Amino acid sequence: DSGVTQTPKHLITATGQRVTLRCSPRSGDLSVYWYQQSLDQGLQFLIQYYNGEERAKGNILERFSAQQFPDLHSELNLSSLELGDSALYFCASSVAGGFNEKLFFGSGTQLSVL
Amino acid sequence: GESVGLHLPTLSVQEGDNSIINCAYSNSASDYFIWYKQESGKGPQFIIDIRSNMDKRQGQRVTVLLNKTVKHLSLQIAATQPGDSAVYFCAEDPRGGADGLTFGKGTHLIIQP
Numbered sequence: 001d002s003g004v005t006q007t008p009k010h011l012i013t014a015t016g017q018r019v020t021l022r023c024s025p026r027s028g029d030l031s032v033y034w035y036q037q038s039l040d041q042g043l044q045f046l047i048q049y050y051n052g053e054e055r056a057k058g059n060i061l062e063r064f065s066a067q068q069f070p071d072l073h074s075e076l077n078l079s080s081l082e083l084g085d086s087a088l089y090f091c092a093s094s095v096a097g098g099f100n101e102k103l104f105f106g107s108g109t110q111l112s113v114l
Numbered sequence: 115g116e117s118v119g120l121h122l123p124t125l126s127v128q129e130g131d132n133s134i135i136n137c138a139y140s141n142s143a144s145d146y147f148i149w150y151k152q153e154s155g156k157g158p159q160f161i162i163d164i165r166s167n168m169d170k171r172q173g174q175r176v177t178v179l180l181n182k183t184v185k186h187l188s189l190q191i192a193a194t195q196p197g198d199s200a201v202y203f204c205a206e207d208p209r210g211g212a213d214g215l216t217f218g219k220g221t222h223l224i225i226q227p
Contacts, residue, residue, distance in 0.1 A: 002159070042203075043158070043217035045216070056214060090158070092157075100145065102160050103148075105157035105158045105159070
């Protein structure tokens with residue numbers, strides 16, 4: 001168990017809908033990362049937050065947004081969902097979100113858009 | 115394209131043998147590398163990491179080798195066990211932590227009894 005908690009484990013929804021994925025980092029970790037994993041693209045970095053502030057952005061679509069709350073949990077919001085958004089979404093956390101830190105991953109949320 | 119890649123998508127080894135999983139990276143500025151293991155239905159699990167000022171690092175039954183000359187990373191697993199069956203990813207930190215880790219596509223390690 002990595003200590004990173006993600007909910008829900010599975011999410012089935014329809015195209016055009018909006019969903020929210022939730023992540024609680026390991027105790028003491030200030031930084032949260034979101035990754036998308038699909039068969040054809042592998043693990044793709046979406047966005048990183050550190051202590052409530054956005055720190056880095058990767059291949060995140062404009063339809064997606066995230067935030068990190070004062071208690072350090074994070075939410076990833078996916079809107080106007082398309083079939084191609086079906087994937088595993090992982091949250092990871094690290095102590096300080098700085099250089100050369102190992103990330104600890106949650107078990108992921110499997111999103112199916114029908 | 116991907117700056118980190120793996121030579122083989124699938125590797126099959128006999129139980130008890132040593133496994134070697136390879137990874138090539140293209141960004142010579144990368145100074146930190148990690149190996150993750152992902153079992154079915156789970157998130158990536160940290161195995162071992164190495165910084166660019168080292169060329170070898172050992173853990174419990176695992177060794178990571180870094181060859182900066184040819185930009186090559188490998189993971190060696192000694193005495194492979196059934197529990198080692200998983201997808202293994204190498205990842206690099208190409209921008210000093212600014213944009214998260216860049217992951218390769220992964221190698222599926224299959225253990226033959």
